[in-house]
């Protein structure tokens with residue numbers, strides 16, 4: 001049956017323009033090739049420069065790339081080729097070797113030819129068996145494997161010129177719509193992201209509606225490479241990794257300085273905002289994770305802790321009743337290994353809440369925890385500090401009544417904005433995520449919680465977007481996304497309502513009516529993972545930490561060794577006052593000392609020579625003002641350091 005396509009409908013309405021790539025039909029994106037529902041009410045064109053066009057342009061470019069690859073390297077099989085956040089990729093199984101830089105150039109040439117030809121994309125829907133014949137003829141084993149999962153779905157193919165792909169779209173009308181693309185890099189990738197599967201070769205690229213937008217993006221990317229926290233982390237002596245602890249960072253002394261400053265900074269806010277910090281265990285009996293629901297639904301991301309007696313018990317049980325299959329064997333093992341390493345703090349905070357009776361007068365109870373967490377991330381997805389197996393969060397849980405939710409959210413919003421501004425993030429986007437289809441709790445409870453979230457945002461006068469249906473199954477949430485210095489967006493903070501854990505742990509408080517009531521649990525974090533935030537911050541400031549965070553705030557550089565004693569005396573005195581000061585008393589020339597300090601992005605340098613010793617002062621150079629501030633007495637040096645050693649929101653006005 002052939003319904004009316006988006007193109008036909010737009011044309012009939014007189015809404016089809018030369019730069020229309022797709023249509024938005026009752027809020028959903030359809031490309032021009034695809035039939036739209038007969039009862040469609042609202043239909044609007046999506047034009048090349050609309051944000052919704054970007055993934056369509058990118059995925060279409062991926063098809064063109066795959067076409068070019070198969071022309072140039074016959075025998076290459078294709079896997080998946082989606083649009084992603086900042087571009088697209090396609091995975092290939094190439095039998096005769098790896099793609100080289102030169103190959104990317106050749107592929108680009110052929111792609112330009114395909115685009116030049118402005119070949120239309122065509123969409124075809126085939127019955128399952130016919131679809132299979134097509135893929136068998138094409139000799140595409142990965143597509144065939146994927147097809148098996150589509151048995152009950154509509155199976156569509158897209159073709160431009162002779163190149164055909166099993167694909168659900170959407171695609172631009174013709175290849176001529178692809179005006180600006182670049183193949184950026186290559187990487188290995190497992191089929192379906194699973195390391196037990198064959199390793200494929202992935203080629204990444206990006207595409208934009210025009211060359212100007214592409215240039216701006218490539219410039220940002222270049223800047224991002226310079227700021228990459230993995231690169232800077234090494235150069236600045238902040239972090240390191242060792243193969244014995246995969247995806248688990250070492251914070252070196254300079255890195256640990258900054259890390260501790262971050263934690264201290266948040267901790268100071270807690271004193272102000274009446275949070276109470278707790279320290280909770282690392283390893284728990286798995287009974288806890290049964291109650292919390294992490295077993296079985298989160299077990300793949302957990303580490304389990306074996307003990308010798310646990311292993312012995314498990315061995316005995318296995319010998320006594322040999323299991324019939326892997327599953328029952330694994331069951332016996334997990335029964336006897338007993339302990340799990342906590343992946344989140346929430347379960348232990350529920351235990352803490354339940355340790356004492358609570359009256360409504362105790363609420364809200366704000367429990368903070370910087371506890372170390374471990375999550376088993378597959379090695380394929382970890383990179384630098386952005387996804388690690390061990391980390392801490394600036395985590396806290398607020399137990400409160402439903403009536404208190406709005407007030408707690410409002411004051412959390414204040415806190416988040418203050419923190420981000422202290423770090424120099426001024427562009428923050430707020431997203432409220434509402435009830436998903438699959439959810440826990442009654443509609444009345446969701447109504448109340450969502451209203452509280454919206455009202456809190458409105459009361460604070462902040463702009464927010466709504467992500468309908470994107471809330472967690474256990475409650476709605478607010479996400480805070482911020483833009484860094486080079487315009488990249490990061491999701492850091494979040495506050496989530498949770499009706500689930502209080503239920504699972506049977507938490508309650510005694511209300512004014514003397515009855516038992518369930519508290520609401522709010523999960524909230526501002527930085528999120530401290531490790532990840534550290535990485536984002538390093539890139540945001542390009543390694544040049546502000547003075548209040550810098551591992552070394554001031555370095556004294558002696559012009560000759562005659563002045564070393566004075567320099568050490570001054571440094572010791574300033575350190576006693578809480579400043580982070582070091583001395584470069586090496587035999588290097590002053591020029592080399594300055595270069596080394598600059599490379600480490602140390603904010604203040606104090607040169608020590610004859611005059612400085614005689615007049616008891618330092619010749620100060622500032623990194624931030626890129627200027628020579630001239631001779632300063634020791635008191636003046638302290639007057640510079642003192643306010644800048646505080647986070648901006650704590651400095652005296």
Ligand SMILES: [Zn+2]
Nearest residue numbers: 165167168169
């Ligand atoms: Zn496709």
Ligand SMILES: [Zn+2]
Nearest residue numbers: 344345346523
């Ligand atoms: Zn939590």
